[in-house]
Amino acid sequence: MIDTETLADRGHIVAPSLLSAQECRTLAGWWSDAALFRKRIVMQRHGYGQGEYQYFTYPLPAEIQRLRETLYGPLAGIANRWNEVLGLEKRFPATLKQWLRDCHAAGQTRPTPLLLRYGAGDYNCLHRDLYGERVFPLQVAILLSEPQRDFEGGEFMLVEQRPRQQSRGEVVPLRQGDAVIFAVNERPAKGTRGWHRTAMRHGVSTLRRGERFTLGIIFHDAA
Ligand SMILES: O=C(O)CCC(=O)C(=O)O
Ligand SMILES: [Fe+2]
Numbered sequence: 001m002i003d004t005e006t007l008a009d010r011g012h013i014v015a016p017s018l019l020s021a022q023e024c025r026t027l028a029g030w031w032s033d034a035a036l037f038r039k040r041i042v043m044q045r046h047g048y049g050q051g052e053y054q055y056f057t058y059p060l061p062a063e064i065q066r067l068r069e070t071l072y073g074p075l076a077g078i079a080n081r082w083n084e085v086l087g088l089e090k091r092f093p094a095t096l097k098q099w100l101r102d103c104h105a106a107g108q109t110r111p112t113p114l115l116l117r118y119g120a121g122d123y124n125c126l127h128r129d130l131y132g133e134r135v136f137p138l139q140v141a142i143l144l145s146e147p148q149r150d151f152e153g154g155e156f157m158l159v160e161q162r163p164r165q166q167s168r169g170e171v172v173p174l175r176q177g178d179a180v181i182f183a184v185n186e187r188p189a190k191g192t193r194g195w196h197r198t199a200m201r202h203g204v205s206t207l208r209r210g211e212r213f214t215l216g217i218i219f220h221d222a223a
Contacts, residue, residue, distance in 0.1 A: 004078050011200050012158055012172060012182035018067075019177040024144040027063070028213035031117055036061060038110065043124065049203070051122035053216075056113045064113050067140075068217050072096035075138045075181070075219070082137060082188050085195045092136065096219065099136065103221040108132040112218040118154055119211055124204035126159055128185050131222035139184050141202075144213040146176035151210030156180055161199040162189070171205075184218075 007013040019027070030036050031054070038057035043049040056064060076092040076099070083090050093099050103109070112131060116124070129139060145151055156172040172180050186197040204212075 004081070007078060007181065008082065008188055010170070011160060011187040011198070012170075012180055014172060014174065015179040015181060016175070017177045018142055018179040019144075021146075021176055023063070024142075024176050024213075027115070027215055028144045030061070031115055031213065037115075043122075047125070048127065049123045049125040051116065051118040051124060051204075053114050053116040055222075056111055056115070058111050060111060060113060064215070064217070068113060068219065069096045071140055071181075071217060072099065072219055075136075075140075079137045085188050086197060087195075099219065100221060103132075103134045106132065106134050108134050108221040108223045110222040112216075112220065112222050114216045114218070116214040116216060117211070118151070118204065118207050118213075120207050120209050122154075122212075123206040126157070126201040126203040128201055129216075129218050130185060131218075131220060134220045135185060136219035137184050137186070138181060139219065140179050140181050140217040142179045142215040142217070143174040143176055144215055145211065147174070150176075151207050151212040153206050153208035154210075154212045155205045157203050157205055158182060159201050159203075160187075161201070163196065163198070 003013055036056055037054040040052060040054045043051050079092050156174055158170045160168045174180060182202060183200040186199055188195050189198045
């Protein structure tokens, strides 16, 4: 179960061992199967960092579809409570199917789950995964490789930009199969005068050695 207090407090939470080592190897092995993907991005061509990622195409592989569906429900509950404390009207529907219908009606029709691959020297600049006006405020990244064995460096990072204060950075230690659930864009923060929003960005530090794969699950589709 998701510790919602910790998630709101820190803007992220780790779900240990969401996937087995075998599942991680299978998913990482999909990298070279071009038929599974709609688009490949070379990060250095866009100034996003260094490394590559590929967006899965619809229909998603059953494993990815299942993860996206089962994670959506509890995260929608949290997203709705976040909006409630922030005084925002928007509420997210109970199922992924309903939410995606909303995205598709707004012209965001392309799938966003992705596989990322980093080699030695690669990194992912701090960013937010926004793909249009429709934004689901939480997303999930699952580390498919084992730190120290498969790669060194390459740590998952979060930076919180607080209003009128200096930014705060955090490294999230992950092992193979662990999932980090984190705020896409903003999280609610309790200040002395009630709740406000703080801006979050995530990225990956430079790999010193080896190869690192990640599965990214984003819940809004892309325009
Ligand atoms: O490789 C990572 O850990 C970060 C992946 C990422 O940026 C994402 O899933 O949106
Ligand atoms: Fe990302």
